[in-house]
Amino acid sequence: MSLVVLNYFDRQTLSILKPIVKTALDFDDHAYSLLTFAFMLPYIVMYVVSGRLIDRFGTRICMTVFAVGWSIANIASGMSHSFAHLAASRAFLGAAEPGVFPALQRAILNWVPVERRTLAISIVTPAGNLGAILAPPMIALLATAFSWRGAFIIPGIIGIGVALLWWFTDSREAPAAKRVEQAPAAAPASATSLLKDKRFLAIVAVRMISDPVWYFYLFWIPGYLQERVGLSLSELGLVGGIPYLVAMLSCLMLGRFVDRRTGRGHDTIRVQLWLLGITAALMPLGALITMTSSAFLAILIITIVISVCQIWFVGFNVLLAGLFPANVNASAVGMLGAVGASTSLLLNLFAGSIVMQFGYLAIFAGLAVLHPISAVILALVIGRTRPKHATA
Template sequence: MSLVVLNYFDRQTLSVLKPIVKADLTLDDKAYSLLTFAFMLPYIVMYVASGRLIERFGTRICMSLFAIGWSIANIASGMSHNFAQLAASRALLGAAEPGVFPIIQRAILNWVPVERRALAIGIVMPAGNLGAILAPPLVAVMTAGIGWRAAFIIPGLIGVSIAMLWWFADTKQAPPPSLDTAQPVAPDEEAASISALLRDKRYWAIIAVRMISDPVWYFYLFWIAGYLQERVGLSLSELGLVGSIPYIVAMLACLVAGRFVDRAAARGHDPIRIQLRLFAITAALMPLGALITMTSSVAIALLIITIVVSVCQTWFVGFNVLLAGLFPVKINASAVGMLGAVGASTSLILNLLAGFILAQFDYVALFAGLAILHPISAVILFVVIGRTRPKPRTTAVESAATSGVAT
């Protein structure tokens, strides 16, 4: 769990320090766009490769190497004195960080019973939010006390230490399933393969949706801290006080969503259909993001940002619930890796162009365009996946009693 927290802390540090680093290294928004590109290009490649590496070498070796790699990258970021050095450090960070998420997915499917998976995913997957929660105040404190470089170097040294602890702790293999605890096996488990996955139109629907919706999260992750400082007027210390609010609420939202899906499944409802309904409800909130630039109130801006971040995080949890319910366990790590890569690919394009868009149209165009992506995605999921799910068979009384929960 601590490595997941550090994963997000380390990637969030630069966005929190954006105004200070830009001034110290003489960078502009176009250069910052290129820094996000330097992070995301290897991030995409390694998201695809990490799933296969995990299935080949296991979680012990892969997590240790990934964590040491991104920690060294973070230390190098703090030692950078020009754009080229910082871009190289961000590239190494991008190559090392994505593997943690396929590892988590594989571990949950191996160890957690089916009836508790949605809650487990809802707890563990958003754990990275703790890093995003801790980043604004801790980065502000370290920067004020010993300089912005320490905000990169100190977490990097901690990450190397924890990675070494992981190597010595992750020595056990998953126990073989007993007759009492064996999990249900998908009908096509033995025939599971990447080629079969890529022939499934449901997976292609999820791929399309991730390509459409993921840029919203990555834009907010890399740009919103700078926006709050440069456009809303927060100081770094003020950002440290309130910048973690969206991520705290997002964690709670993921817990509630995971618990809701599990409880509905325990009552006999199809968890996939429940998850699709949650996608639709939360997507309806996303157009609020277009209103951020229309307010000068810090409180209202934070409220809108909190809603958008919470929806993005519950969607990421929901995608893992869909993968766990639709596809065999043995290819879930690869499925997660490929999805992360395709989602990051369109996010890379947006972040590369963001600096140029800001120079021409300011933030209004960006926030307005991002506000419609989740509603479009929800429609695709319902059209493709919703139609493949068997309709629930209930009596008129049962239908009336459960109409407020799911269909």
């Protein structure tokens, strides 16, 4: 779990230090969009590749290589003396970071019994929020004490050490390796056959629609709070982690709720679809962010949106674990992460130009309707094909 915490910590560094780094390396919001593009293009490609690698070689070697890679990229970001150097470092970071998520999904399916999986997924999936919670105060402290470069370099060094710990502690053989997990009768037997399953294709479509909300908030909200709401870097350090803390607690409570319902004989998939629909109804509140000058109200709305995004990411992994066998889950997570990041890449590529020409309102209003649309798609495709009294 410490690796996913570092994963999110490292990717937050640039967005938190955006105003400082923009001044130091002399670039604008349009160029910042190019930095997010440089991160996300290899991120998309490696999401697919890393999932297949994990299914082939396991979590021990793959996670170690990925973590060392993104830590080196973070150190390189701190050593950048030009925009081009920073862009190259962000591309390297994007190539190394996505492997952590399919690795965690595969580890859970290997080690955790089905009646506890939702809670396990609810703990591990939003664990990165700890990194996002720690990032604002720690990065502000590091930048103040060692300059903005130290805020990149020091966490990178720590990350290499944690990666080596993973290598020595990860088991070579999980319990799942000693048993054959029975897959649902209609479940795909290979990663490529997933693409012929309409349930998986529905989840693909939904990730393409809804993921841009998360990526925009991840990359742009810290700068928005400083440049438009008026928070200083130290103030952001105090309150910037609140949305992620609330999101993590929300995932834990709802994960426990789903497991309890499953234990009482309810179908996990139907319960999860119901939760996704209820939480999606909250997302239109995101359109109101630019209509308030209150930092409290802005952070409250941001907290709701980020919490829903995280609840949905947990929900996607629960759907994958319940609908498809373990031997294709890492590949499924990789493919879904890639398609979601693809549409997110397009948004972030043009976000700077949109903000400069039309302001933030156009983007926030558009993002506010994406989760409700996604909830309808899931209900129509997966909900209708699910037996009403199915058990997990």
